[in-house]
Amino acid sequence: MKRRGRAKSDYSQEIALIAGKQQWLAWAIFLALLMVLPVALSKSGNLNWLSFLNFTLMTIIAVLGLNVITGMSGQVSLGHSAFIMVGGYTLAILTVQSHLPFWAALVVAVIVSGLVGIVIAIPAVRLKGFYVAVVTLAFFFIAQYIIKHLDIAGGINGLTGIPYPTIGGLKFNNDFNWYYLLLVITVLCILASANLKRSRFGRAFLAMRDNPVTASSLGINVPMTKIRAFFVGSLFAGLAGGLWISYISVIRLDQFTIWDSIWYVGMIIIGGAGSTAGTVMGVIFLRLISQVLHVISVSGVIPLSSNVSAALSYAIFGVAIILFVSFQPYGLIAVWYKIKANYKRWPFGV
Numbered sequence: 001m002k003r004r005g006r007a008k009s010d011y012s013q014e015i016a017l018i019a020g021k022q023q024w025l026a027w028a029i030f031l032a033l034l035m036v037l038p039v040a041l042s043k044s045g046n047l048n049w050l051s052f053l054n055f056t057l058m059t060i061i062a063v064l065g066l067n068v069i070t071g072m073s074g075q076v077s078l079g080h081s082a083f084i085m086v087g088g089y090t091l092a093i094l095t096v097q098s099h100l101p102f103w104a105a106l107v108v109a110v111i112v113s114g115l116v117g118i119v120i121a122i123p124a125v126r127l128k129g130f131y132v133a134v135v136t137l138a139f140f141f142i143a144q145y146i147i148k149h150l151d152i153a154g155g156i157n158g159l160t161g162i163p164y165p166t167i168g169g170l171k172f173n174n175d176f177n178w179y180y181l182l183l184v185i186t187v188l189c190i191l192a193s194a195n196l197k198r199s200r201f202g203r204a205f206l207a208m209r210d211n212p213v214t215a216s217s218l219g220i221n222v223p224m225t226k227i228r229a230f231f232v233g234s235l236f237a238g239l240a241g242g243l244w245i246s247y248i249s250v251i252r253l254d255q256f257t258i259w260d261s262i263w264y265v266g267m268i269i270i271g272g273a274g275s276t277a278g279t280v281m282g283v284i285f286l287r288l289i290s291q292v293l294h295v296i297s298v299s300g301v302i303p304l305s306s307n308v309s310a311a312l313s314y315a316i317f318g319v320a321i322i323l324f325v326s327f328q329p330y331g332l333i334a335v336w337y338k339i340k341a342n343y344k345r346w347p348f349g350v
Helices: 010-015 018-046 047-072 079-095 100-123 131-149 173-196 200-210 212-217 220-249 257-272 277-299 306-327 333-346
Strands: none
Touching: 018 047, 018 173, 018 333, 047 079, 047 173, 047 200, 047 220, 047 257, 047 277, 079 100, 079 220, 079 257, 100 131, 100 220, 131 333, 173 200, 173 220, 200 212, 200 220, 212 220, 220 333, 257 277, 257 306, 257 333, 277 306, 277 333
């Protein structure tokens, strides 16, 4: 008897990143909505939300890198903002001091950030858990100290006049143009992250995270796998740092804080550690909370000063992380999987 319904017809559909015509259609509609979104925001005058979208896209790129290190590989990193800082300062120095073209400088910034990730991974190879977190935390302060005393990096004053990227005659010097550039790069990074998890290296990351002893017995080189994880994760961070610094056209040490690294870890926890889709969900969740509080404080609906608004954001972030760890440890992605499973079983029970 011929099977009907939503059952997949072969194994290739089961393992496909986007399986079936319905999913392709859904993603096409979703991307089309993202393409017209800045037009709607520009016509309505909500440019603040367009800036929010741009920062959210750059945050997604950065946190995808941390998801490789912490979510997929189980190496808790509290120094991820340092890798972003390395990428940003490398691009700033190459474009401002050496007058290198933006795209060439961005490629170098990504590579330098990845190489620094390898350097940090080497002492962390024989460590795990809390001790890896301490090493990455120490690296953050060491990197800030080095950059602070580098004349070529502008010292404590930083660098200004960082050029915008250009493609042909198109210059990305406003939020509208930046959105489309960041959207394309973010989609490519999401696809790269999702396919990395499905690759041989990604499966090695997950095996090492779950049980390094068993992974080693299966022939996985655990020390080298840790180094690869830091390298790949730092590549994403360097890319995000280079784009962010060009977007705001200025770089200073106070733009990079240890709190950023902590909230990046929180985004992974809330979204679902190890999941690319969960990482995107976690970033959007926390960034949206921050943006809503900012809009409320600016509109005057609830009179909040900037300091109170920032402190309230941190408090809500902390409460959200505690609640997710306590009641939903697998994150928002687990909720989504449950909704999908119930949909497939409907109407025969949930």
